[in-house]
Amino acid sequence: MKIKPLSDRVVIEALEAEDKTSGGIYLPETAKEKPQMGKVVAAGAGRVTDAGETVKPEVKVGDKVLYGKYSGTDVTVDGKDYLIVRESDILAII
Amino acid sequence: MKIKPLSDRVVIEALEAEDKTSGGIYLPETAKEKPQMGKVVAAGAGRVTDAGETVKPEVKVGDKVLYGKYSGTDVTVDGKDYLIVRESDILAII
Amino acid sequence: MKIKPLSDRVVIEALEAEDKTSGGIYLPETAKEKPQMGKVVAAGAGRVTDAGETVKPEVKVGDKVLYGKYSGTDVTVDGKDYLIVRESDILAII
Amino acid sequence: MKIKPLSDRVVIEALEAEDKTSGGIYLPETAKEKPQMGKVVAAGAGRVTDAGETVKPEVKVGDKVLYGKYSGTDVTVDGKDYLIVRESDILAII
Amino acid sequence: MKIKPLSDRVVIEALEAEDKTSGGIYLPETAKEKPQMGKVVAAGAGRVTDAGETVKPEVKVGDKVLYGKYSGTDVTVDGKDYLIVRESDILAII
Amino acid sequence: MKIKPLSDRVVIEALEAEDKTSGGIYLPETAKEKPQMGKVVAAGAGRVTDAGETVKPEVKVGDKVLYGKYSGTDVTVDGKDYLIVRESDILAII
Amino acid sequence: MKIKPLSDRVVIEALEAEDKTSGGIYLPETAKEKPQMGKVVAAGAGRVTDAGETVKPEVKVGDKVLYGKYSGTDVTVDGKDYLIVRESDILAII
Numbered sequence: 001m002k003i004k005p006l007s008d009r010v011v012i013e014a015l016e017a018e019d020k021t022s023g024g025i026y027l028p029e030t031a032k033e034k035p036q037m038g039k040v041v042a043a044g045a046g047r048v049t050d051a052g053e054t055v056k057p058e059v060k061v062g063d064k065v066l067y068g069k070y071s072g073t074d075v076t077v078d079g080k081d082y083l084i085v086r087e088s089d090i091l092a093i094i
Numbered sequence: 095m096k097i098k099p100l101s102d103r104v105v106i107e108a109l110e111a112e113d114k115t116s117g118g119i120y121l122p123e124t125a126k127e128k129p130q131m132g133k134v135v136a137a138g139a140g141r142v143t144d145a146g147e148t149v150k151p152e153v154k155v156g157d158k159v160l161y162g163k164y165s166g167t168d169v170t171v172d173g174k175d176y177l178i179v180r181e182s183d184i185l186a187i188i
Numbered sequence: 189m190k191i192k193p194l195s196d197r198v199v200i201e202a203l204e205a206e207d208k209t210s211g212g213i214y215l216p217e218t219a220k221e222k223p224q225m226g227k228v229v230a231a232g233a234g235r236v237t238d239a240g241e242t243v244k245p246e247v248k249v250g251d252k253v254l255y256g257k258y259s260g261t262d263v264t265v266d267g268k269d270y271l272i273v274r275e276s277d278i279l280a281i282i
Numbered sequence: 283m284k285i286k287p288l289s290d291r292v293v294i295e296a297l298e299a300e301d302k303t304s305g306g307i308y309l310p311e312t313a314k315e316k317p318q319m320g321k322v323v324a325a326g327a328g329r330v331t332d333a334g335e336t337v338k339p340e341v342k343v344g345d346k347v348l349y350g351k352y353s354g355t356d357v358t359v360d361g362k363d364y365l366i367v368r369e370s371d372i373l374a375i376i
Numbered sequence: 377m378k379i380k381p382l383s384d385r386v387v388i389e390a391l392e393a394e395d396k397t398s399g400g401i402y403l404p405e406t407a408k409e410k411p412q413m414g415k416v417v418a419a420g421a422g423r424v425t426d427a428g429e430t431v432k433p434e435v436k437v438g439d440k441v442l443y444g445k446y447s448g449t450d451v452t453v454d455g456k457d458y459l460i461v462r463e464s465d466i467l468a469i470i
Numbered sequence: 471m472k473i474k475p476l477s478d479r480v481v482i483e484a485l486e487a488e489d490k491t492s493g494g495i496y497l498p499e500t501a502k503e504k505p506q507m508g509k510v511v512a513a514g515a516g517r518v519t520d521a522g523e524t525v526k527p528e529v530k531v532g533d534k535v536l537y538g539k540y541s542g543t544d545v546t547v548d549g550k551d552y553l554i555v556r557e558s559d560i561l562a563i564i
Numbered sequence: 565m566k567i568k569p570l571s572d573r574v575v576i577e578a579l580e581a582e583d584k585t586s587g588g589i590y591l592p593e594t595a596k597e598k599p600q601m602g603k604v605v606a607a608g609a610g611r612v613t614d615a616g617e618t619v620k621p622e623v624k625v626g627d628k629v630l631y632g633k634y635s636g637t638d639v640t641v642d643g644k645d646y647l648i649v650r651e652s653d654i655l656a657i658i
Contacts, residue, residue, distance in 0.1 A: 003536075005562040006528050035167055035178075042562075045528070052523030053146030058100050058139065066097075066169060066178075073505055073561060075536060084505075084536075084561045091167060091178050092099040092136075129261055129272075147240030152194050152233065160191075160263060160272075185261060185272050186193040186230075223355055223366075241334030246288050246327065254285075254357060254366075279355060279366050280287040280324075317449055317460075335428030340382050340421070348379075348451060348460075373449060373460045374381040374418075411637055411648075429616030434570050434609065442567075442639060442648075467637060467648050468569040468606075473630075475656040476622050512656075515622070522617030543599055543655060545630060554599075554630075554655050 003077060008047035008087045010059060012038040012067060013080070035066040035091055041082065057087050066091045097171055102141035102181045104153060106132035106161060107174070129160040129185055135176065151181050160185045191265060196235035196275045198247060200226035200255060201268070223254040223279055229270065245275050254279045285359060290329035290369045292341060294320040294349060295362070317348040317373055323364065339369050348373045379453060384423035384463045386435060388414040388443060389456070411442040411467055417458065433463050442467045473547060478517035478557045480529060482508040482537060483550070505536040505561055511552065527557050536561045567641060572611035572651045574623060576602040576631060577644070599630040599655055605646065621651050630655045 003011050015037045040063045046056045059065060072085035097105050109131045134157045140150045153159060166179035191199050203225045228251045234244045247253060260273035285293050297319045322345045328338045341347060354367035379387050391413045416439045422432045435441060448461035473481050485507045510533045516526045529535060542555035567575050579601045604627045610620045623629060636649035 003562045003564050006557070006560055009561060011562070035169055044562075048519075048525045049142075049144040049146055050519040050523075051145045051521045052519055052525065053144075055142045055146065068167070073538070075505055075561075077564075087100070090100055091103060091169075092097045092105070092138075094097050094171075129263055143236075143238040143240055145239045147238075149236045149240065162261070181194070184194055185197060185263075186191045186199070186232075188191050188265075223357055237330075237332040237334055239333045241332075243330045243334065256355070275288070278288055279291060279357075280285045280293070280326075282285050282359075317451055331424075331426040331428055333427045335426075337424045337428065350449070369382070372382055373385060373451075374379045374387070374420075376379050376453075411639055425612075425614040425616055427615045429614075431612045431616065444637075463570070466570055467573060467639075468567045468575070468608075470567050470641075473656045473658050476651070476654055479655060481656070514656075518613075518619045520613040520617075521615045522613055522619065543632070545599055545655075547658075 003042050003075070003082070003084075005042055005044040005084055007044050008055070008057060009044045009084050010040055010057065010087050010090065011042040011075075012065065012072075012083045012085060012090075013041050014038045014083060015064070036069045037064065037066055037094070038083065039064055043087075046087075059087060059090060059093060063093045065093055097136050097169070097176070097178075099136055099138040099178055101138050102149070102151060103138045103178050104134055104151065104181050104184065105136040105169075106159065106166075106177045106179060107135050108132045108177060109158070130163045131158065131160060131188070132177065133158055137181075140181075153181060153184060153187060157187045159187055191230050191263070191270070191272075193230055193232040193272055195232050196243070196245060197232045197272050198228055198245065198275050198278065199230035199263075200253065200260075200271045200273060201229050202226045202271060203252070224257045225252065225254060225282070226271065227252055231275075234275075247275060247278060247281060251281045253281055285324050285357070285364070285366075287324055287326040287366055289326050290337070290339060291326045291366050292322055292339065292369050292372065293324035293357075294347065294354075294365045294367060295323050296320045296365060297346070318351045319346065319348055319376070320365065321346055325369075328369075341369060341372060341375060345375045347375055379418050379451070379458070379460075381418055381420040381460055383420050384431070384433060385420045385460050386416055386433065386463050386466065387418035387451075388441065388448075388459045388461060389417050390414045390459060391440070412445045413440065413442055413470070414459065415440055419463075422463075435463060435466060435469060439469045441469055473512050473545070473552070473554075475512055475514040475554055477514050478525070478527060479514045479554050480510055480527065480557050480560065481512035481545075482535065482542075482553045482555060483511050484508045484553060485534070506539045507534065507536055507564070508553065509534055513557075516557075529557060529560060529563060533563045535563055567606050567639070567646070567648075569606055569608040569648055571608050572619070572621060573608045573648050574604055574621065574651050574654065575606040575639075576629065576636075576647045576649060577605050578602045578647060579628070600633045601628065601630055601658070602647065603628055607651075610651075623651060623654060623657060627657045629657055 040059050043057045046054045048054050067090045071089035072083045134153050137151045140148045142148050161184045165183035166177045228247050231245045234242045236242050255278045259277035260271045322341050325339045328336045330336050349372045353371035354365045416435050419433045422430045424430050443466045447465035448459045510529050513527045516524045537560045541559035542553045604623050607621045610618045612618050631654045635653035636647045
């Protein structure tokens with residue numbers, strides 16, 4: 001992966017909603033705010049706090065994650081679409 | 095449970111309002127802002143403060159909690175509906 | 189009391205405005221923002237600051253307090269109505 | 283005084299504007315935002331900062347103060363009207 | 377001076393705009409936001425930061441200062457008009 | 471380069487979108503918020519946190535970066551157009 | 565210079581846009597937000613952070629700087645027009 005996201009940003013490859021994942025996780029059709037499933041392909045070094053501490057990201061490359069559908073910025077690398085989000089837009093590792 | 099919520103997020107399974115719980119707790123019908131009852135099924139590691147301190151969640155898996163009805167994001171895992179909220183949306187352990 | 193409020197939240201039992209309390213304290217009829225009198229029935233462990241310090245609540249169970257009338261969330265426990273507020277919504281111990 | 287204000291709150295007894303105070307201080311009739319004169323009858327322990335430090339109030343019981351006219355919450359104790367304000371609403375000790 | 381301003385507040389006596397001050401400083405007639413010239417007659421002890429540090433004011437009694445025209449609160453002491461502003465409303469010592 | 475940006479600002483030379491970069495990175499045509507590609511030509515010393523710590527920029531001169539299209543301020547130096555952005559407007563190094 | 569700006573304020577003398585400066589720097593005619601060129605004639609001691617640290621300004625008297633055109637407050641000293649801005653309104657030293 002050639003993209004190195006800055007700060008607490010994470011590059012995500014969106015995953016097609018499957019009928020049934022290996023882990024048996026479905027995403028709701030009618031949720032108030034439908035989260036999206038994706039795979040982490042790159043993660044930044046983490047945000048730096050006011051105290052000068054770097055807070056390392058909780059996610060790592062390869063993690064499958066749920067994130068807010070309307071978060072982040074689209075980008076295309078080598079013909080594939082990715083999304084750059086802040087880690088705070090990621091709800092959970094699944 | 096296959097979901098690991100990030101930061102101070104908590105995964106909650108909503109509980110049906112019962113006529114009378116074992117603990118005798120009712121939720122009001124006509125409250126200004128009606129809280130919901132639920133069970134914690136997963137909790138994140140906690141938010142990281144500007145000082146670089148991780149604040150562990152006060153709730154733990156299995157706790158019955160009251161939370162704001164319109165908080166969080168719906169998600170479905172193994173055919174069951176859950177809610178991912180921030181711990182600050184949880185009012186109390188009951 | 190079966191409710192354990194989180195963070196800096198406090199559970200309050202509203203007190204009927206009496207003609208004259210033992211302490212002789214009246215609440216105004218026509219105030220800009222009329223405070224309510226109540227009794228603390230449960231208090232959280234306190235908020236955690238960015239420095240990772242837990243700020244213990246100033247109020248304790250049994251304290252009679254004044255609080256903003258429109259603060260907090262109603263809840264019913266064992267058939268009795270309570271209010272869950274943040275300690276910052278409490279004006280004074282009386 | 284039976285009221286113990288919380289945090290950085292202060293209980294003030296409003297003073298009638300006199301023609302001439304002993305200190306010769308007048309309040310303007312036509313000011314943009316007319317401050318009010320009053321006497322401190324109770325003061326809280328002070329606000330707690332994010333660093334966990336308690337900042338003691340600068341005012342003490344008996345001080346005559348100027349404060350914003352539309353600040354705070356009215357309350358009646360033993361038949362007398364008081365005002366509960368935050369210390370930050372107090373402009374000066376006079 | 378009988379007024380002791382709280383925190384980072386400063387009491388200012390407005391100076392009449394002169395044709396030419398001893399220091400040769402004019403205030404513009406048509407500026408976007410016209411600053412006012414005045415003399416500091418009292419200064420508070422300074423604001424207390426979240427870390428519990430008191431930040432002493434940079435201005436002292438007697439300083440001539442420029443400040444935002446619409447800042448602060450008018451007050452009259454011994455028949456003279458003053459203005460109470462926060463030090464952050466003061467642009468410069470002249 | 472004669473410009474020394476202040477704080478966490480970065481001077482960027484916009485790059486023409488190429489059909490195929492050496493790294494094979496394309497920018498999407500129809501993205502919600504289309505990021506721009508550019509080259510860092512100058513970087514500030516970094517922002518200073520409330521704790522007095524200088525947070526050095528992650529980018530350095532020569533880095534190719536993605537940044538928000540509508541960020542920053544245009545400036546012309548020696549007849550060439552540049553953009554001055556805050557480092558937080560830069561999404562990733564590519 | 566008789567003006568001592570407070571905190572992180574800086575006094576700037578606007579420079580006429582020249583056809584070609586000695587450093588060959590032009591300012592764009594049609595930029596989204598056109599920066600202005602000027603010379604620093606006075607700088608404050610710097611802002612004080614919540615931790616009680618004084619952050620010294622990066623600019624010094626004599627520096628030529630780019631700043632936001634609509635920033636700050638106009639003032640006239642000895643018949644010359646100046647601008648008082650916060651250092652954060654200054655984009656770069658040129």
